[in-house]
Amino acid sequence: MATILSVKNLTIKFGGLVAVEDFSVDVQEGELLAIIGPNGAGKTTVFNMLTGIYKPTSGSIEMDGKNLVGMRPHQFAAHGLARTFQNIRLFHNASVVDNIKMAYTLHSSEKFFPALMRTESVVEQEWELDMEVMRLLKIFNLDQQADLLSKNLPYGPQRKLEIVRAMMLKPKILLLDEPVAGMNVAEIDEIASLIAQIREKFKMTIILIEHHMNFVMPIADRIKVLDFGKTIAEGNPGDIQKNPKVIEAYLGGGYHAIA
Amino acid sequence: MTTFFQLLIYGLQLGSVYALLALGYTMVYGIVGMINFAHGDFLMIGALSTVFLAMAFMNTSSAALSAIQVITIILIAMIGTGLIGVLVEAIAYKPLRDRPRMTALITAVGVSMFLQNFPRALPFIGPNPRPFPRLFPLVQLNLGGVTITSTQLIMLGLSIILMVILYFIVNKTPLGAQMRAVSMDKDAALLMGININVIISLTFFIGAALASSSGIFYASIYPQVDVYMGSWLGTKSFIAAVLGGIGDIRGAMLGGFILGISEIFATSINSNLGYMIGFIVLILILLFKPAGLLGKFSIEKV
Amino acid sequence: MKFSKRFKSILPVIGLAALYGLIMLLKSMGIANNYHIQILMFAGVNIMMTLSLNVVNGFTGQFSIGHAGFMSLGAYGSAIITTLILKPSVIPASMEIPVFLLSLLVGGLVAAMVGYLIGLPTLKLKGDYLAIVTLAFGEIVRAGLRLIEPIGAARGMIGVPNYANLAWIFLFVALTLFFVRNIIYSRFGRAWIAIRDNEIAAEAMGIDSTRYKIISFTFSAFIAGVAGGLYAHVVSFIQPDTFSFVKSSDLLVFLYAGGSGSLTGSIVGALLLTSLPEALRFLASWRLVIYALVLVIVMLYSPKGITGGYELPFLRITRKDIYENRGKKISETPLQETKEGDV
Secondary structure, three states: OOEEEEEEEEEEEEOOEEEEEEEEEEEEOOOEEEEEOOOOOOHHHHHHHHOOOOOOOEEEEEEOOEEOOOOOHHHHHHOOEEEOOOOOOOOOOOEHHHHHHHOOOOOOOOOHHHHHHOOHHHHHHHHHHHHHHHHHHHHOOOHHHOOOEHHHOOHHHHHHHHHHHHHHOOOOEEEEEOOOOOOOHHHHHHHHHHHHHHHHHHOOEEEEEOOOHHHHHHHOOEEEEEEOOEEEEEEOHHHHHHOHHHHHHHHHOOOOOOO | OHHHHHHHHHHHHHHHHHHHHHHHHHHHHHHHOOOOOOHHHHHHHHHHHHHHHHHHHHHHHOOOOOHHHHHHHHHHHHHHHHHHHHHHHHHHHHHHOOOOHHHHHHHHHHHHHHHHHHHHHOOOOOOOOEEOOOOOOOOEEEEOOEEEEHHHHHHHHHHHHHHHHHHHHHHHOHHHHHHHHHHHOHHHHHHOOOOHHHHHHHHHHHHHHHHHHHHHHHHHHOOEEOOOHHHHHHHHHHHHHHHHOOOOHHHHHHHHHHHHHHHHHHHOOOHHHHHHHHHHHHHHHHHHOOOOOOOOOOOOOO | OHHHHHHHHHHHHHHHHHHHHHHHHHHHOOOOOHHHHHHHHHHHHHHHHHHHHHHHHHHOOOOOOOOHHHHHHHHHHHHHHHHHHOOOOOOOHHHHHHHHHHHHHHHHHHHHHHHHHHHHHHOOOOHHHHHHHHHHHHHHHHHHHOOOHHHOHHHOEEOOOOOOOHHHHHHHHHHHHHHHHHHHOOHHHHHHHHHHHOHHHHHHOOOOHHHHHHHHHHHHHHHHHHHHHHHHHHHOEEOHHHHOHHHHHHHHHHHHHHOOOOHHHHHHHHHHHHHHHHHHHHHHHHHHHHHHHHHHHHHHHOOOOOOOOOOOHHHOOOHHHHHHHOOOOHHHOOOOOOOOOOO
16 A cells, blocks of 8 residues: 555644644555544644645645645645535535536536537537536435535435535545534444445545544544644554543543543 | 825815714624615715704804804714614615625615615705805914814814724723624624624614714815715725724724825825725735735634 | 427527517617617616626626726727727728727727736635725726826717617627526536635635636626627717716626526616616606615515526526437436446
């Protein structure tokens, strides 16, 4: 396995407050890395740095031998980092199909003037894109809702759509920010099998943030635990479960007990 | 050098008009998050109602207005305009609070159109400009070649007093604390038991009353009143509020004076340049300080 | 199949031609007079302006409130060509139409270029701040035009040849609708809508928001420039003060009262609200009061505008259309499983 993302000493300060300190990780191709930790530990902040939404105060994010720090979010996406959001951020007034097509903008070769005239070749491209999107939706069982406005989808499918949309970017790494937040048991199982499917079918490398231990433990290859912005533990799920520091962080933080 | 100070005085007097008007924009923006494009028309209502009030008082006493009468007129005009502001908010803006911002903005354009054209259509007001009565004594003082009139001194003094009162209300009173709470977080304010509707109404009342006073002061320097006078003064004061940092009352005052002074100096070179300068200053400031001079951007939570 | 596809695509053209024929018929019968035609021409220009504004405000979710500035640049740009440089007295009559079209192109390009230049630094500003800068831009253009003596300064330009007639207006409105519709249903339109709905998500999905905003702004400015050019050749007399903030706010009213984000809304809004004040002329000075009331009531009770988000069939492109265009039926298109790593 090769390292495809190398993060070194990522630190970010807001005002005088250090939100994340010295976050380092080498992500291996094909692995599923989970980042866990109590509320406010800085997990989402790490994601925001890994996708260019926040610029770290110091540290580096290397992909393909290039440091991405300082680039804009869309450039992070172009380098193969696609994400979902904790508070769902779909394009609400667009249909399910269009939501996914929007994530194809980067790869589309449609040119402005032909698009203005809607030439035969543009129609052809639109047709091929539509079929590709429909195939993807079928894999994830969303093809029946294709023409629905995304805001009219129920909560569970909205989360799923966000993942499918990120897949349309054809990323190297998929970053999932609390993919099962607010879901019931059946829905959680569905997302777990969806993630398994993505790994199997697309050999996707995944980084995910989650509170839900029952969800994380069986699927993660490796876990990093954050508390107050610092990495307090790292290892395979079995080790993490036994680590006293982790138990302390969770119980001491008054957060729900580790399962 | 005398010219410089003379222009500075004109700049200050115009700046105080802008500042008073900009305060209303900035307060409404801070509390409700909308640009009230009809705000400038409150200035016109203040000036116009003063014309009629003065006429009424002069009929009864048939002599020049006494100081008490002037104060009464100003107070009636301010309170009356304030109430119109409350009414406008209740009828036109309140139902739109949870709608997209542009909806409220377009409604404000409609309200502004109404506030201008309704008096214009009334036979006893009409479209023609009318002279503004002299409210303040006119004594000229000469300070080393620089002329200051008593009108200028009185209006500058009054506007500074009004601004100090406002600053005191917002920062030192329980009412002000509630206003600040609503502007920071409406939901939290609601949980704290603050009556948001009352606070919003009060904000419109204060904003419109200040606009009314700025109208009276403006018409005291340029003694002509028509139904459209509020629209372009409003636009400029809005610019002043933005360049100072919209949502911040010190920003509105600062922006008002910067705009007034730069406009007077630019106008002394060319009148079109005078008109443009405010916009140019605005764009320059926003390019370097995107939230205005005293404004702060909050980081969007992702 | 082939024939019905062809027929469907030219149906709007036939409809438009029929509408034009009807108006001409009404005119020859004396029911419609030159005044009505004039109002219709203004409405056409306003439809173009509203569509232009719709691209930026309705589809890209940015707030331009100074669009009259672009219109004035187009009006002056094209009027300078036809009135000062290639004026009717120096060109043969046969060249009038080419010169007219050239002038419209120049008007559009001038506006587009300025749109691009001011978009570059300002589109980073968010929401209301962008709005106020566009307002400032419009007023700076107006005050600037008042300073330039060769184009009549504040007095304006008179004697612009009245090349534009109703047929030209019809043609340009139709072209604008065609182009705007096509671009909305392409990569570009989708990127704009993504930015409008959620800019952070759009960026995270690889959409370069600054670039697409600038494309939107420049495209919109071009349309506004051409519309301004047409306007100049309808009225023959242009003045900087015609293109004041009042004009910009009229356009905003057309857009939002008609329904933003809908092309049909722009047509209905511009057409209805251009003719309404004319229809209300019998009310004399009460007319603008009524107009203002109508506007406020529409905004209060019809949040999506008069059209409520409805789009005429030929102004949208559905997925079904795409498949039919390829001679396929959407329901019959096989959706075979993707091969591994295909996505």
